Amino acid sequence: MQVTGTVLTTRRVDAYHALTVVAPGIAERYRPGHFVSVAVGGAHTSMVTRRAFSIHDVKPDYGGTVELVFTVRGPGTAWLAERRARDTIDLVGPLGRPFPLPRDPVHCVLVGSEYGSAVLFPVADQLIERGCRVDFVLGGASADRVFGAMRARRMAQTTTLTTEDGSLGLRGRVTDALPAVIADTRADVVYACAPMETLRAVTAVAMEFDIPVQVAVEEAMACGIGVCMTCVLPVIGDDGVTRMVRACAEGPVFRGERVRFEDVGTIPFDALGAPGGGARHAG
Amino acid sequence: MRTFLAHVELANPITTAAGCAASGRELAQFFDLHRLGALTTSSITMAPRAGRPTPRMAETPSGMLNAVGLQGPGIDAFLERELPWLAQRGIRTIVSIGGGTMAEYSALARRLADAPGVTALEVNLSCPNIEDRGRVFAREGSAAAEVIASVRSIMRYDVPVVAKLAPDVADIVSVARACVDAGADALSMINNPLGMAIDTEALRPSLAAVTGGLSGPAILPLAVRCVWQVHAALPGVPLIGVGGVTTGRDAFQLILAGACAVGVGTALFHDPYACLRIERELEDLLRARGFQRLADAVGLAHRPPGSAPRHLLVDSEESSP
Numbered sequence: 001m002q003v004t005g006t007v008l009t010t011r012r013v014d015a016y017h018a019l020t021v022v023a024p025g026i027a028e029r030y031r032p033g034h035f036v037s038v039a040v041g042g043a044h045t046s047m048v049t050r051r052a053f054s055i056h057d058v059k060p061d062y063g064g065t066v067e068l069v070f071t072v073r074g075p076g077t078a079w080l081a082e083r084r085a086r087d088t089i090d091l092v093g094p095l096g097r098p099f100p101l102p103r104d105p106v107h108c109v110l111v112g113s114e115y116g117s118a119v120l121f122p123v124a125d126q127l128i129e130r131g132c133r134v135d136f137v138l139g140g141a142s143a144d145r146v147f148g149a150m151r152a153r154r155m156a157q158t159t160t161l162t163t164e165d166g167s168l169g170l171r172g173r174v175t176d177a178l179p180a181v182i183a184d185t186r187a188d189v190v191y192a193c194a195p196m197e198t199l200r201a202v203t204a205v206a207m208e209f210d211i212p213v214q215v216a217v218e219e220a221m222a223c224g225i226g227v228c229m230t231c232v233l234p235v236i237g238d239d240g241v242t243r244m245v246r247a248c249a250e251g252p253v254f255r256g257e258r259v260r261f262e263d264v265g266t267i268p269f270d271a272l273g274a275p276g277g278g279a280r281h282a283g
Numbered sequence: 284m285r286t287f288l289a290h291v292e293l294a295n296p297i298t299t300a301a302g303c304a305a306s307g308r309e310l311a312q313f314f315d316l317h318r319l320g321a322l323t324t325s326s327i328t329m330a331p332r333a334g335r336p337t338p339r340m341a342e343t344p345s346g347m348l349n350a351v352g353l354q355g356p357g358i359d360a361f362l363e364r365e366l367p368w369l370a371q372r373g374i375r376t377i378v379s380i381g382g383g384t385m386a387e388y389s390a391l392a393r394r395l396a397d398a399p400g401v402t403a404l405e406v407n408l409s410c411p412n413i414e415d416r417g418r419v420f421a422r423e424g425s426a427a428a429e430v431i432a433s434v435r436s437i438m439r440y441d442v443p444v445v446a447k448l449a450p451d452v453a454d455i456v457s458v459a460r461a462c463v464d465a466g467a468d469a470l471s472m473i474n475n476p477l478g479m480a481i482d483t484e485a486l487r488p489s490l491a492a493v494t495g496g497l498s499g500p501a502i503l504p505l506a507v508r509c510v511w512q513v514h515a516a517l518p519g520v521p522l523i524g525v526g527g528v529t530t531g532r533d534a535f536q537l538i539l540a541g542a543c544a545v546g547v548g549t550a551l552f553h554d555p556y557a558c559l560r561i562e563r564e565l566e567d568l569l570r571a572r573g574f575q576r577l578a579d580a581v582g583l584a585h586r587p588p589g590s591a592p593r594h595l596l597v598d599s600e601e602s603s604p
Contacts, residue, residue, distance in 0.1 A: 223552035226309040230340035273331035
């Protein structure tokens with residue numbers, strides 16, 4: 001649904017911006033992993049595509065608020081970063097397919113890199129509510145780009161932090177620390193949100209341990225509602241056929257082992273409808 | 284706000300543009316599709332198509348570039364799942380088709396000829412012609428005409444065939460005339476002109492396909508010009524005006540230039556309710572100017588300079604019983 005939300009608070013969280021918006025209809029329907037799309041630039045803007053943001057937090061205040069965490073990447077996010085309390089923004093959501101959650105109290109490792117970590121906190125809340133054990137592995141290029149370390153420490157059994165420059169926690173990437181965390185916690189499942197390259201590596205680690213991994217991808221989208229067909233990536237379906245599926249409508253959450261990370265940004269030759277005859281084999 | 288596309292009546296002139304409403308189900312989450320004049324499907328091809336690699340989209344000033352490459356499920360899945368879904372709900376559906384050869388267009392028309400729920404058939408002529416070194420059909424009046432003649436001869440007489448024209452041509456009027464002479468019942472214009480953007484961080488083209496179709500408000504004046512020129516040359520031919528419409532006023536411009544229906548495309552990416560809003564705004568504009576019927580405004584801007592506007596508010600009040 002489309003909501004004109006009023007900005008409640010804005011804050012800087014290290015290298016990131018966090019925006020809390022009163023959006024009752026969206027907060028009510030929200031489940032962890034959902035995202036929203038935001039119109040940027042105001043009423044007479046020259047920016048015609050919406051920007052997609054995952055939801056970091058949902059609170060019942062004022063009928064329901066959602067908190068978005070983002071980094072300034074271009075004129076659209078720069079505009080959003082300039083919003084102040086009482087400004088209004090145009091949101092559509094909640095969009096996408098949320099994270100599937102286990103019924104049993106299993107051991108879960110949540111892996112986040114940069115601001116991708118933000119989406120994992122509502123997941124952790126739900127997992128803990130279901131009696132799951134939660135352990136975090138959070139990383140970033142430097143200390144100010146590791147999102148949510150404090151909150152993770154408060155809620156999780158253990159929190160492992162990594163930075164590429166060694167300014168916080170272990171020097172390296174989240175995937176360097178992940179195998180040890182999975183082994184120590186005897187994890188049953190991994191949840192991850194990070195840039196595509198990191199998700200590829202996280203998935204490889206989980207597959208090595210032979211445990212399922214749920215990944216939330218960050219693809220560039222124009223519409224967020226499934227009509228523009230620009231946010232596609234190759235994913236293997238239940239029938240074993242690779243299809244170019246929309247990150248917004250079929251995702252953003254996928255089973256990691258089903259995503260053909262090596263082929264993201266290409267049309268794999270055996271994908272359904274690939275040039276040169278992939279279609280013929282699929283029939 | 285009723286309008287006619289050839290002999291087919293539409294409850295209102297606002298349609299979705301091809302490739303901007305996916306299968307319809309996505310938009311149905313937001314509003315009742317019956318409120319559209321018609322829904323235009325994405326261009327359907329014979330075989331399933333995976334489309335182009337990503338990145339497929341780049342935002343540009345007042346517009347965006349896209350290179351999706353007609354990703355779609357192919358005609359079999361379309362007839363099995365997507366068209367019946369629309370037909371069962373009684374949603375007016377303009378089916379768009381795209382092909383790489385004359386034979387593919389003909390084969391698509393044969394498959395659709397007896398399918399229930401096809402309100403009109405739109406022929407996307409901006410596809411590369413495999414038999415002509417990849418030159419798009421719409422660039423060549425004779426190639427476009429050949430496709431239209433073949434599709435027209437296959438489709439039932441009561442299903443209008445609409446030729447979708449590209450603006451990237453030396454003379455759009457001659458292509459339009461060739462299509463009409465070949466039997467097109469209506470014309471839709473414009474498809475995306477080709478554009479390109481370069482990523483100054485990566486120092487390479489922003490789109491994986493290098494070039495892409497430009498859409499959004501940036502191309503509205505191009506659409507108005509094309510509709511104007513074609514309406515001036517072929518005043519009796521129904522036109523669907525498409526290109527950069529984001530407000531009722533934009534739609535009104537295309538109608539005054541000669542369009543009897545208006546397609547909304549990129550605006551849907553920004554606002555899923557765009558069609559309803561544009562329809563409402565257009566209705567208000569028409570009412571404020573005293574138009575009783577949409578048809579009275581179609582092509583009105585072509586009247587010679589100095590002649591009185593035909594439908595001022597005072598006029599209509601005086602003439603009403």
